[in-house]
Amino acid sequence: MTLMGIKVEVDYCTGCEVCILACQQEHGYEPEQYGVRVTKLGPLHINEEEKVYQYDFIPQFTAWCDLCAERTGKGKQPTCVQHCQSQCLDWGPIEELAKKMGPKNVLVALKEG
Amino acid sequence: MAEATPGRSGASPESIKKGEEQGWVTPATDDHPENPYAWGETNGVKYRRGSRLPRKIDQTPARPAAETPDVPWKWEEDGMTVIRGTARSAPGCHNVCGILTYVKDGKIVKVEGDPEDPYNQGRLCSRCLCIPEYIYHEDRLLYPMKRAREDRGKDKFERITWDEAYDIIEREFKRVAREYGPEAVACCQGTGRDIVQITRLNASMESPSKGVPYFAGNSCYLPRIASMACMLGDPCFMDCSQFLPKRYDDPRYVVPGYCIIWGHQPFYSNADGFMGQWIIDLMRRGMKVAVVDPQLTWIAARAGKDWLRVRPGADGAIAMAMLKVICEEELYDKDFCDKWVYGLEAVCERVKEYDLDELCERAWVKTEDVVRVARTYATTKPAAIQWGVALDQQTGGQQAAHALTALWTITGNLDVPGGNVIGQACWGIDQPNWTGCWGYDELLTPEEDARRMGFDIYPMFRVGFKEVCSDVAIKSWESGEPYRFKAAYFATSNFLACMGAQTPKQLEWYKTLEFTAFADLFMTPTIMALADVVLPAATYEERNGFGGLNPYRISCITKAIEPVGECRDDMTIFLELGKRLATPRNEDIAWPWDTVEEMWDYALENGGFTWEELRDSVWKYPEFEYRKYEKGLLRPDGGLGFATETGRAEIYSMVFHHTSWSGLDPLPSYVEPFESPYSAPEDVDEYPYIVTSGARVLHFFHSEQRQIEKLRRLHPDPLCYIHPETAKKHGIEEGDWFWLENKYGKCKYKASYNDTYDPRVMQCEHGWWFPERKDEAEENVEDENRGLFGVFESQINNMVPFQAGVSGFGSNYKCMMCKIYKDES
Numbered sequence: 001m002t003l004m005g006i007k008v009e010v011d012y013c014t015g016c017e018v019c020i021l022a023c024q025q026e027h028g029y030e031p032e033q034y035g036v037r038v039t040k041l042g043p044l045h046i047n048e049e050e051k052v053y054q055y056d057f058i059p060q061f062t063a064w065c066d067l068c069a070e071r072t073g074k075g076k077q078p079t080c081v082q083h084c085q086s087q088c089l090d091w092g093p094i095e096e097l098a099k100k101m102g103p104k105n106v107l108v109a110l111k112e113g
Numbered sequence: 114m115a116e117a118t119p120g121r122s123g124a125s126p127e128s129i130k131k132g133e134e135q136g137w138v139t140p141a142t143d144d145h146p147e148n149p150y151a152w153g154e155t156n157g158v159k160y161r162r163g164s165r166l167p168r169k170i171d172q173t174p175a176r177p178a179a180e181t182p183d184v185p186w187k188w189e190e191d192g193m194t195v196i197r198g199t200a201r202s203a204p205g206c207h208n209v210c211g212i213l214t215y216v217k218d219g220k221i222v223k224v225e226g227d228p229e230d231p232y233n234q235g236r237l238c239s240r241c242l243c244i245p246e247y248i249y250h251e252d253r254l255l256y257p258m259k260r261a262r263e264d265r266g267k268d269k270f271e272r273i274t275w276d277e278a279y280d281i282i283e284r285e286f287k288r289v290a291r292e293y294g295p296e297a298v299a300c301c302q303g304t305g306r307d308i309v310q311i312t313r314l315n316a317s318m319e320s321p322s323k324g325v326p327y328f329a330g331n332s333c334y335l336p337r338i339a340s341m342a343c344m345l346g347d348p349c350f351m352d353c354s355q356f357l358p359k360r361y362d363d364p365r366y367v368v369p370g371y372c373i374i375w376g377h378q379p380f381y382s383n384a385d386g387f388m389g390q391w392i393i394d395l396m397r398r399g400m401k402v403a404v405v406d407p408q409l410t411w412i413a414a415r416a417g418k419d420w421l422r423v424r425p426g427a428d429g430a431i432a433m434a435m436l437k438v439i440c441e442e443e444l445y446d447k448d449f450c451d452k453w454v455y456g457l458e459a460v461c462e463r464v465k466e467y468d469l470d471e472l473c474e475r476a477w478v479k480t481e482d483v484v485r486v487a488r489t490y491a492t493t494k495p496a497a498i499q500w501g502v503a504l505d506q507q508t509g510g511q512q513a514a515h516a517l518t519a520l521w522t523i524t525g526n527l528d529v530p531g532g533n534v535i536g537q538a539c540w541g542i543d544q545p546n547w548t549g550c551w552g553y554d555e556l557l558t559p560e561e562d563a564r565r566m567g568f569d570i571y572p573m574f575r576v577g578f579k580e581v582c583s584d585v586a587i588k589s590w591e592s593g594e595p596y597r598f599k600a601a602y603f604a605t606s607n608f609l610a611c612m613g614a615q616t617p618k619q620l621e622w623y624k625t626l627e628f629t630a631f632a633d634l635f636m637t638p639t640i641m642a643l644a645d646v647v648l649p650a651a652t653y654e655e656r657n658g659f660g661g662l663n664p665y666r667i668s669c670i671t672k673a674i675e676p677v678g679e680c681r682d683d684m685t686i687f688l689e690l691g692k693r694l695a696t697p698r699n700e701d702i703a704w705p706w707d708t709v710e711e712m713w714d715y716a717l718e719n720g721g722f723t724w725e726e727l728r729d730s731v732w733k734y735p736e737f738e739y740r741k742y743e744k745g746l747l748r749p750d751g752g753l754g755f756a757t758e759t760g761r762a763e764i765y766s767m768v769f770h771h772t773s774w775s776g777l778d779p780l781p782s783y784v785e786p787f788e789s790p791y792s793a794p795e796d797v798d799e800y801p802y803i804v805t806s807g808a809r810v811l812h813f814f815h816s817e818q819r820q821i822e823k824l825r826r827l828h829p830d831p832l833c834y835i836h837p838e839t840a841k842k843h844g845i846e847e848g849d850w851f852w853l854e855n856k857y858g859k860c861k862y863k864a865s866y867n868d869t870y871d872p873r874v875m876q877c878e879h880g881w882w883f884p885e886r887k888d889e890a891e892e893n894v895e896d897e898n899r900g901l902f903g904v905f906e907s908q909i910n911n912m913v914p915f916q917a918g919v920s921g922f923g924s925n926y927k928c929m930m931c932k933i934y935k936d937e938s
């Protein structure tokens with residue numbers, strides 16, 4: 001069994017929350033159900049003088065996320081990956097995603113595929 | 114000199130000659146002064162007055178589309194029909210993203226982004242992803258309604274038929290035009306809807322009154338468009354490859370090395386046909402950014418030292434400081450300026466009048482930061498500027514726009530790949546174009562045009578959009594000069610909740626209208642307060658059309674479902690109403706079409722394709738050219754250079770030179786905003802803070818979407834972003850409600866702490882009303898304002914001064930002095 005997951009390029013997530021709405025539409029979820037939520041971090045004052053701030057958004061996946069089994073079965077991307085406005089999400093077997101890791105990337109193993 | 118080729122709009126001398134041989138009337142030009150009324154001109158395209166045909170004077174066959182996609186527009190998938198089209202409006206939006214609509218049994222199941230579409234490349238924003246919730250919402254307006262004038266403000270609407278609604282509108286508009294003159298009938302609109310075709314409606318009534326007369330200073334994009342039109346002959350856009358169907362893969366495209374994002378939150382506003390995420394695409398490809406913004410936006414946090422935390426309203430000071438650095442250090446593109454720019458010496462002289470440190474001090478930024486950004490911008494090739502509405506919403510905004518346009522001009526970033534490029538209507542198809550004016554000059558005489566409010570006072574209102582000057586309209590309510598509006602049609606404008614300045618006053622004024630008709634999707638506070646007739650409008654999924662408001666491409670809006678209830682799309686309403694309202698002079702020529710599709714065939718004529726052909730290919734891009742000034746593609750006469758008096762890019766503007774009697778300055782300058790800490794220091798003790806209106810919320814387009822549960826859940830309350838130090842001084846904790854107040858009005862917001870602001874600066878969201886308070890409307894209360902969904906409560910624009918700049922453009926939506934205090938209720 002391979003572990004399947006999602007890779008997030010945290011530095012490019014702008015917090016647009018499209019993933020939440022795309023997930024809800026795809027699965028017919030109610031407003032309070034979501035396969036993914038976005039958390040805001042910052043702005044943190046890392047170095048005021050040099051104007052270094054950290055201001056990030058981080059998608060977190062819930063147990064409602066099924067990695068869009070029905071879509072991916074038809075050769076499509078999970079809906080959050082396709083619709084992500086800044087294209088900061090990728091999906092697949094985690095071994096393959098691990099090879100594409102870059103700075104400030106997060107890899108979430110979600111289920112056995 | 115290169116051989117001139119015909120431009121995408123306008124006519125070459127050869128084609129005019131050919132037209133004459135075919136018996137057409139030659140347009141009135143300097144060579145043909147004897148025929149001044151035979152032709153009108155809109156955005157460089159000439160129209161013969163008083164006859165629908167012949168319209169097209171350029172007989173050159175249209176250039177074929179750069180790329181016609183080999184994709185179907187419709188197919189079956191998993192028992193559903195999939196319709197490929199593009200999304201425009203309603204609900205409001207400034208973009209035309211490619212979408213796939215999944216339909217089962219005549220109902221929409223879901224909407225997805227189209228991965229084949231070069232525009233959005235499969236992406237879609239939260240508002241489109243919720244479109245089924247919008248279309249099938251229980252509060253959607255489904256039938257035409259009427260209400261007695263004395264019941265305005267009360268929920269006493271009565272369902273009527275479309276015929277009765279049209280009968281009433283026709284009767285009342287004709288009566289008002291007869292009694293007060295046609296200009297007393299105004300056609301007003303909200304933004305973000307491709308409903309600029311409404312101009313044809315007022316023009317067919319012989320009324321020049323079209324626009325947003327409640328929006329002080331017409332403070333959105335018009336000031337920048339008019340400024341660019343005066344200086345360059347055409348407007349410019351940051352080049353993110355959006356003109357090229359192959360996008361970033363097109364070998365002609367060059368990624369800008371550096372971009373200054375100015376007064377703009379790209380992915381929040383997606384303004385004016387610019388998809389904000391293109392900026393991210395470019396950052397991924399190596400573009401560095403500078404950001405001029407009072408807020409540490411997400412993107413400002415990625416600009417490092419090049420985030421310039423400007424004092425709201427002082428953008429022009431930074432622009433002039435950068436211009437000074439570039440002029441005095443001779444960092445401009447000498448070769449380009451020699452060949453193509455008019456006025457460099459004069460600008461170099463002008464900037465000598467300013468002290469660099471003083472300008473930067475005024476803007477509350479460090480001189481060294483401004484100098485560094487100016488040098489980086491001038492020495493990086495190509496570099497771009499992407500600006501936002503903040504420039505339009507201050508009394509010195511026009512002058513700041515002038516300085517910014519000069520920046521990309523003298524650095525040689527004008528109309529080059531990855532710079533700021535000139536965009537024109539695709540194939541000269543002006544009807545869906547972002548400058549609109551469809552039918553204006555075809556149907557109105559110059560005398561009627563001159564009756565337009567502001568025409569005689571503010572010369573810039575003769576350029577670009579043919580809009581009513583709001584500054585004059587606002588004054589007219591008190592003075593009666595030059596006249597007062599007496600009836601109006603509002604195409605999806607919820608101005609009491611949105612851009613209306615000092616909105617309680619607007620309500621009082623608009624209540625004096627003898628008749629009003631509104632088209633919209635939901636019962637809004639503005640409709641509840643003012644409507645006599647209400648027409649239910651259709652969404653983009655319920656209509657055929659095509660998306661404009663950008664100069665990149667023409668794309669199709671394809672009906673996926675039949676309209677819910679008895680909704681009709683705006684275009685059908687204009688066509689049906691237009692036939693009834695056209696005056697005898699215009700009745701044969703204003704609306705000669707039987708269906709909307711037939712009307713579109715006419716509008717698309719210059720492109721050489723029909724609406725059905727457009728639907729089949731979904732989108733069409735005209736062949737785009739960089740450096741059009743070198744190719745004779747900008748001037749109506751086909752000559753080299755720009756469509757200006759000198760043929761050069763005029764950073765010394767000849768238009769402003771000729772109209773300097775109005776106060777316009779041919780050279781860029783810094784103008785301190787009306788009522789700022791520097792122009793009104795006597796007010797600082799009472800009003801120590803500066804607040805901006807219009808902080809964007811991701812999921813709401815201006816005043817829309819507040820009733821969409823999934824979206825509202827993500828952002829339930831109106832927020833004011835405030836420095837915790839400032840808030841605590843007034844006993845305001847995070848999440849507390851507090852009041853903001855100035856000389857003109859007040860409003861109540863919830864505090865959201867953000868310690869990256871200057872402690873003297875705060876920002877409020879706009880467009881707030883509370884659709885969930887419909888119970889209060891249904892009680893038919895005697896205090897009519899109680900029935901208006903709390904519209905004045907969290908309305909930051911209650912505080913906007915009416916004062917516009919010398920151009921007639923720009924009121925201080927983005928820089929209002931104010932005080933704050935905690936809400937004790």
